[in-house]
Amino acid sequence: MPQASVAGAVLAAKEGIPVILVGDAEVLKPELAKHQFELPIHHSSDVITMDDHAGDVRKRKGSSIMQAMQLVKDSQAAAAVSMGHSGATMAAALLVLGRIKGVDRPAILATIPSRAGFVALLDVGANADCRAAYLQQFAVMGTVYARAFFGKMQPTVGLMSIGEEEHKGNELTKEAHELLNKTPNINFFGNVEGRDLLKGSSDVMVTDGFTGNVILKLAEGEAKELFGWIRAALVGGSWLTKIGAALVKPALRSVAAKLDPSEYGAQPLLGVKGYAFIGHGSSDAKAVLSALRTARRSVEAQLLEKIAAGMAELPKAMVTG
């Protein structure tokens, strides 16, 4: 939605985050005018929509997402933030920015609220089929991210599996477990399970992009669903229940807010040579603002340089293994 993107960009600019809008100037200008605010516009009349295929970016170099990546490539922008087609954003980032040395597959990282803080879960959808070596690379990138964002020097890395014991899991996780055990410079915690996610049993959790995507959508969907059930039970209750509901509303809201994905805004695509962020298509202005803040913070934390350094520390045989 250009309305939300422009409104969020205006909020960010007022905070001192310099934003360039990339898209159709004829759509963006009237939106900006509503806010009586000026922002530089990089015009592109072509926009990849949800109906297009991710691979279409290849032949549509003039599309807004390709143009945004090109601005990053040319150092005219520090980061690209897209609230649109996530597959197309990924494809454009790979195509224009390329991969960091040692990274076979870039991964999307989601920040999940947990009991004690946050969990960095990756990959949540960039790679439906993974090899053990990819999971090892995700572990390194997740560690760098958790250091920068969670303020932990030695964040623990868990491998999502179906039992705590080393020999439990599928073929992929059994192989990945061995590899993670031998990986230098990560703090490998061992296997974690579905129930560990919101407990926050480890700071980073690595998994293939299929499982990660199912987890992310279940975790978000279940929170939304449960609060819906609770709301229904409260408004459908006796008058005493309704009075109680009014009294506990602020407390319930605070818990719900903790789980609101719009609080986090956007998910970084880690492993490409440049800062790229993918937001929910249905984001509101607040989510766009959060996304832009996350982008700035990542640049300030020099995430990219740190990931490159982390990958360089992996023994060569392992990187290609």
Place this chain on the structure above:
Amino acid sequence: MPQASVAGAVLAAKEGIPVILVGDAEVLKPELAKHQFELPIHHSSDVITMDDHAGDVRKRKGSSIMQAMQLVKDSQAAAAVSMGHSGATMAAALLVLGRIKGVDRPAILATIPSRAGFVALLDVGANADCRAAYLQQFAVMGTVYARAFFGKMQPTVGLMSIGEEEHKGNELTKEAHELLNKTPNINFFGNVEGRDLLKGSSDVMVTDGFTGNVILKLAEGEAKELFGWIRAALVGGSWLTKIGAALVKPALRSVAAKLDPSEYGAQPLLGVKGYAFIGHGSSDAKAVLSALRTARRSVEAQLLEKIAAGMAELPKAMVTG
């Protein structure tokens, strides 16, 4: 825990479910005495514990779980219910009872509470690595189960994936999607996603045992965690919040109860030639009672015969495909 198992068995017997206790008579007799109740005991001094490997059942034919399966095999019991080692229960069932014709891999089915009723999710852990043909067989077995337990004549079957579109997913789900499209006698709904689970977008959801196990543990764990967060926000709130909390307690409890796994007791192992059920190791008497009720209901519904009939309807080439 023999205490919970015996207490649950006594409750079941009082309801008219004839239970045979299988295990160490020296442990079971004093437990029964506490209830001043008589139940037949099939003595076996050997018990597979959580520290044993599932494969150990092979050389321990006298263990209680193997003996329980043998009673089913010999038609001395209609069903075997175990609250112990789930891997060992599965191995014992396969070894003693064997597979229904056309079933490559038996699957564990979990009943998940959803907005409108329940979802039958399988496999939740019997097969960490799956082929598309297994998912097809799960679809048939899940359909039979949903017909018997959810009272739906044409239950819909969803394929757990990472996008609604047919071409989205990993290699396994893309192949399974095609196969399910061609499967007679199931009502294939298409792909579902993590967020669809508690929405109950389809009556049956099929997935590999790795993803299914992660889903099950996440769904249970998240519900538990969220209610913990809510409790903490309520007891840690102002005195007005605390008054409200007291008033909404029954309503919140009713929602929490809907999500309590002990309400459902045990998960059937579908695809073996006999009724076998796997319960939580940490079950209380109520969960054991629910498990025994589920077992009786399955036998009464002639689940086994119906699964065999369903499998026989699958074109031969598909069964082996």
